[in-house]
Amino acid sequence: MKSSRPKVMHEIGRRPLLMHVLEQAGKAGADQLAVVLSPEMTETAEAVQKEFRNVQLFYQQQQRGTADAVLSAREFINNSTGDIAVVLGDAPLLRAETLIELRQKLGQSHDLAVLGFNARDPSGYGRLVTRENGDLIAIREHNDATEAERQINFCNSGVLAFRSETMLELLDAIGNDNSKREFYLTDVVEIAHAKQRSIATSTADEVEVLGINTQAQLAQAEHLWQEQRRDHFMAQGVSMMAPETVYLSFDTKID
Numbered sequence: 575m576k577s578s579r580p581k582v583m584h585e586i587g588r589r590p591l592l593m594h595v596l597e598q599a600g601k602a603g604a605d606q607l608a609v610v611l612s613p614e615m616t617e618t619a620e621a622v623q624k625e626f627r628n629v630q631l632f633y634q635q636q637q638r639g640t641a642d643a644v645l646s647a648r649e650f651i652n653n654s655t656g657d658i659a660v661v662l663g664d665a666p667l668l669r670a671e672t673l674i675e676l677r678q679k680l681g682q683s684h685d686l687a688v689l690g691f692n693a694r695d696p697s698g699y700g701r702l703v704t705r706e707n708g709d710l711i712a713i714r715e716h717n718d719a720t721e722a723e724r725q726i727n728f729c730n731s732g733v734l735a736f737r738s739e740t741m742l743e744l745l746d747a748i749g750n751d752n753s754k755r756e757f758y759l760t761d762v763v764e765i766a767h768a769k770q771r772s773i774a775t776s777t778a779d780e781v782e783v784l785g786i787n788t789q790a791q792l793a794q795a796e797h798l799w800q801e802q803r804r805d806h807f808m809a810q811g812v813s814m815m816a817p818e819t820v821y822l823s824f825d826t827k828i829d
Contacts, residue, residue, distance in 0.1 A: 586666055593625060596625075605628065609631055610646050641759040642756070660733065662733065667799065681774070688734050688776070689733035692727055692777065693729045702726070744766055749761070
C-alpha cells in the first residue's frame with residue numbers, strides 16, 4: 575500500500591476494511607470472533623476491541639505463512655465447537671450470505687469447505703483443481719500450475735470453513751517444504767484429500783472476494799461499495815438524480 579497505516583485499517587465507506595469483514599462475519603452467525611494481528615498493530619487491536627465486544631486477539635510473532643497465522647489462534651480453535659470460517663481482513667465486500675452458503679456446504683458430511691470464484695482473468699490466482707466429478711483435490715498456485723491447470727478459471731478466494739473437531743489435525747499436518755519455507759494454508763486441501771476427508775466447494779461472485787493490496791484496488795473497492803450502497807437505498811425508494819455524485823458513509827441512514 576506504500577503507507578505507514580496497516581492495510582486492514584485503510585477505509586472504504588469511511589470504515590476500516592477489517593471492520594467491514596468482522597461485521598459480515600457477525601451477520602453470518604459467528605458468535606465468537608478471533609483476529610490474528612502482527613505484534614506491532616496496537617492501534618488496530620484497540621480499534622477492533624472498541625467496536626466488537628466478542629472478539630479475541632491473537633498475534634503471529636513471526637511471519638511464517640498463512641497457515642501459521644491461523645495456528646496463532648490455536649487456543650481459540652481448541653476451545654471452539656461447531657464450525658470455524660477463516661476469512662481475510664482485506665476483502666471488505668464479502669457478504670454474510672456467502673459465508674452462510676459456505677457453512678451450509680460444509681454441513682454435517684464435510685470436514686472442509688473452500689470458497690471459489692470464476693475469474694474473468696485467472697492469471698496470478700490459485701486454481702481450484704477438481705476431478706471430473708467435481709471433487710476438489712488441490713489448490714495450485716499460479717507459478718506451480720501446469721499449462722492445463724492454468725486454463726482453469728475456478729480460483730481460490732482464500733476463504734475456508736472447517737469443522738472444529740478436525741481443523742487442528744489438518745492444519746498441524748501442513749509443512750514448509752517450499753522455496754519460502756512458509757506454511758501455506760492452501761496446502762490443507764491436498765492434506766485433507768490424502769486423509770480421505772470430504773471437501774466441499776462454494777462459489778462467490780468475483781467482486782465479493784476482491785482482495786486489496788494496492789491503492790488502485792482500494793479505490794476500486796470504494797467505487798464498488800458506493801455503487802452497492804446507492805443501489806440499496808434506491809431499492810428502498812430513495813431518489814438520486816445523479817447517483818454517481820452521491821457518496822455514502824458506512825453509518826449513513828436515510829429516513
